[in-house]
Amino acid sequence: MYDPQSSKALIEQNVCFYGAGSMAEAIVQGLISRSVILSGQISMLNNSNNDRLKQLEDRYGVRTANDPNKKIEILSKSQIIVLAMKPKDAAEAIRLLSPILSEDQLLVSVIAGLTIETMQSLLGRKQPIARTMPNTSSTIGLGATGISFSKETTEEQQRIVRTMFEAVGTVSIIEEDKIEILTGVSGSGPAYIYYFMEAMIEAGVEGGLTPEQAKELTVQTVLGAARMVAQTGENPADLRAKVTSPNGSTQAAIEVMAKGNVFNTIKAAVFRCAERSKEMGAELEEAIK
Numbered sequence: 292m293y294d295p296q297s298s299k300a301l302i303e304q305n306v307c308f309y310g311a312g313s314m315a316e317a318i319v320q321g322l323i324s325r326s327v328i329l330s331g332q333i334s335m336l337n338n339s340n341n342d343r344l345k346q347l348e349d350r351y352g353v354r355t356a357n358d359p360n361k362k363i364e365i366l367s368k369s370q371i372i373v374l375a376m377k378p379k380d381a382a383e384a385i386r387l388l389s390p391i392l393s394e395d396q397l398l399v400s401v402i403a404g405l406t407i408e409t410m411q412s413l414l415g416r417k418q419p420i421a422r423t424m425p426n427t428s429s430t431i432g433l434g435a436t437g438i439s440f441s442k443e444t445t446e447e448q449q450r451i452v453r454t455m456f457e458a459v460g461t462v463s464i465i466e467e468d469k470i471e472i473l474t475g476v477s478g479s480g481p482a483y484i485y486y487f488m489e490a491m492i493e494a495g496v497e498g499g500l501t502p503e504q505a506k507e508l509t510v511q512t513v514l515g516a517a518r519m520v521a522q523t524g525e526n527p528a529d530l531r532a533k534v535t536s537p538n539g540s541t542q543a544a545i546e547v548m549a550k551g552n553v554f555n556t557i558k559a560a561v562f563r564c565a566e567r568s569k570e571m572g573a574e575l576e577e578a579i580k
């Protein structure tokens with residue numbers, strides 16, 4: 292987890308978020324709120340939405356720019372560039388970086404599907420790259436990020452990237468061929484839990500609770516269940532057994548889920564997510580041929 296001692300070097304780096312949407316903001320908010328990096332060291336660039344840049348400046352005190360020359364100046368002076376645009380916009384943005392970058396600048400990608408090999412092809416050289424897959428819970432320091440490093444990265448660069456993401460949650464260093472399945476579990480995972488919560492809240496309201504009561508009860512239940520797994524160290528299956536009295540109400544509920552094949556449906560969703568990430572990567576690779 293986050294160690295304030297090891298974050299010292301990070302504060303010395305200029306970090307540019309190239310793409311200033313929800314994922315970039317989640318990471319920036321986490322980094323600034325934990326004082327891992329001074330807001331003056333952070334720049335955020337996007338494509339065209341100036342109102343959004345103004346909003347980010349006001350919220351976090353970060354530097355932004357919309358003038359093309361200024362953007363290039365910022366990109367060329369940032370030791371770390373976080374690629375945080377949608378996959379469809381990545382090829383153009385990375386190509387633009389190619390003539391600007393020096394060989395010691397580190398790229399940190401959060402883009403789903405985009406492989407290190409494709410990024411290096413777009414750049415036309417072996418730039419040091421960290422391919423990551425964070426999630427939006429980084430906003431509140433409870434993110435879960437997977438990271439793979441290209442072999443050009445130095446130990447110091449790897450340490451900085453770890454520090455950056457440990458500041459906003461947990462980090463798993465993995466081989467690049469595992470990043471798709473990690474996307475299926477944790478990158479997209481928050482959306483599955485929100486979907487589950489939407490259904491619980493709707494059922495509560497249809498059953499007669501107020502929307503506020505249904506929401507509060509659902510939120511506390513999800514929080515409590517996640518904390519129980521984290522704090523007791525027990526398996527979810529064992530904790531579930533403790534809730535499920537023989538022939539009781541929970542058993543009746545689980546039987547409905549089993550009949551609807553919910554367990555296997557969730558597994559299939561995770562695998563489909565991983566497969567879609569791979570497809571997105573292949574589409575990008577195809578587009579640059």
Ligand SMILES: NC(=O)C1=CN([C@@H]2O[C@H](COP(=O)(O)OP(=O)(O)OC[C@H]3O[C@@H](n4cnc5c(N)ncnc54)[C@H](OP(=O)(O)O)[C@@H]3O)[C@@H](O)[C@H]2O)C=CC1
Pocket residue numbers: 309310311312313314315336337338339340341343375376377378380383384401402403424425426427478479
């Ligand atoms: N959201 C999530 O939960 C997660 C997302 N990711 C990855 O993060 C990336 C961003 O997703 P998200 O934040 O949701 O997307 P958003 O749509 O919220 O943000 C995309 C940002 O990229 C900017 N942009 C587009 N084209 C360019 C360009 N050529 N140069 C510079 N900036 C550009 C957009 O600018 P403008 O508004 O001006 O067009 C916008 O600021 C994706 O690749 C996604 O795979 C990874 C993990 C989780």
Ligand SMILES: O=C(O)[C@@H]1CCC=N1
Pocket residue numbers: 403474478479
């Ligand atoms: O839906 C997506 O493609 C991105 C990747 C992980 C979460 N959101």
